[in-house]
Amino acid sequence: MWPFADPDRYRSYTRPLEEIGKGHLLSPRNLTEAQNRAELIKIDGILVFNDPRDWALDIQIILDLLLSEEGYLGSISPKNGDDSLDNRGYHQHEQPKIWFSNPDLSWAAAYHIPRLGQGSFKRALFGLWTSISQKDAHKVKILHKQYGKPSDRMFQYGENMLLWYRAQLLHAPSINPVEAKQSTHNKTAGLVEGVLGQPLKHIYMVGDNPESDVLGANSIRSKNGVGWHSVLVRTGVYESGTPAHTPNAIVDNVWDAVQWSIEDVKTATSRNAGSEGALGEKIAAPESRLSSIRHGGSELAAHALAFPARGEWTIGID
Incomplete structure (x- = not known):
């Protein structure tokens, strides 16, 4: 979730997402065939190490994964929005959890006004998640772990x-x-x-x-x-x-x-x-x-x- 200054350091154990149109991110809405599932990228966990630069892109990818089936990027869980299930069916299909490393709403930089931090990114994500998943006054949880000060x-x-x-x-x-x-x-x-x-x-x-x-x-x-x-x-x-x-x-x-x-x-x-x-x-x-x-x-x-x-x-x- 962050454009690290030295990408070569992480190249041995990370890789970028496939480009749209190569078949890895585009898939049928209802994944029932094994070959379709095999074409998708599976994400097991979401680690937010810093406040991203492109909030829109990163929030979109995270929301896609939270709505997915077992973390397969491009899939959509049929359990989402099912009022008969716990949490209205959200996070009931082995979707990846999120780990946040810092809850700070703002932080001090060279500019004279504090800059938005990772805590602001988290609140923006949670606000959109609520808009997507909530029905009436029934709040839907988002499974996550918060680390960093003041924990x-x-x-x-x-x-x-x-x-x-x-x-x-x-x-x-x-x-x-x-x-x-x-x-x-x-x-x-x-x-x-x-x-x-x-x-x-x-x-x-x-x-x-x-x-x-x-x-x-x-x-x-x-x-x-x-x-x-x-x-x-x-x-x-x-x-x-x-x-x-x-x-x-x-x-x-x-x-x-x-x-x-x-x-x-x-x-x-x-x-x-x-x-x-x-x-x-x-x-x-x-x-x-x-x-x-x-x-x-x-x-x-x-x-x-x-x-x-x-x-x-x-x-x-x-």
Whole structure:
């Protein structure tokens, strides 16, 4: 669903759809003969990795698959619209499910106004699906899975990876990254204990989107007993006003966010993980502790994670 910059990277395991008119996408409406079915492309899953450029084309293909018979592109399930079946017959014929990777309605780019994101594409798709499938007030579900911020699954994955990375920095016993990705409380217990018996106590989520970064940090219930704190920056989607979800602090940029987080740890401010806290303010931190992270990007994230503060805290930057 996205024109990747380097198509050669995906060429070995992907292929474009056949051109219209070659017999692979055009077929009789009622597919009853095996030879007709064999001519069609079968799709088993729909993965949306980013917001597409051509919404009309991609929505059309997705709708075709949702209305298909067993995911054969060009077929139409005879069960669609059957009021005697669950969900009015829709999604009752082994059609492919959809996986979305990001629910953001908008995102910040070089342009001064936020751009429509994958969440907007999803809403447009769902709106058309409702218009096609709904009868009277009877709503029809669309089978899908939503990943990405602010889902708890996404933040728990991030926490597990931070625990693993922290263990590497502090030379603590740990598990490998693959296990960390799927870990439960028991599996990550060794990571939480850290060095010299000091467990990880705080994670600071720094981001520019109240609907994803702040909401996710405020909502997560850590399986490892870690306290999450949200820091909202005015450098992207959010610029001013009252945010939809209240962060623990609002600052101008990532530099100030790291300063605030360091001072918050120093003063041992205690907030319950997942609760909506009061607005914070910018508090200067010792320049010597931040001398190498004044400029943002991946270098900032790497250095921010390296501040151990006796191994009790870490920072995650969106």
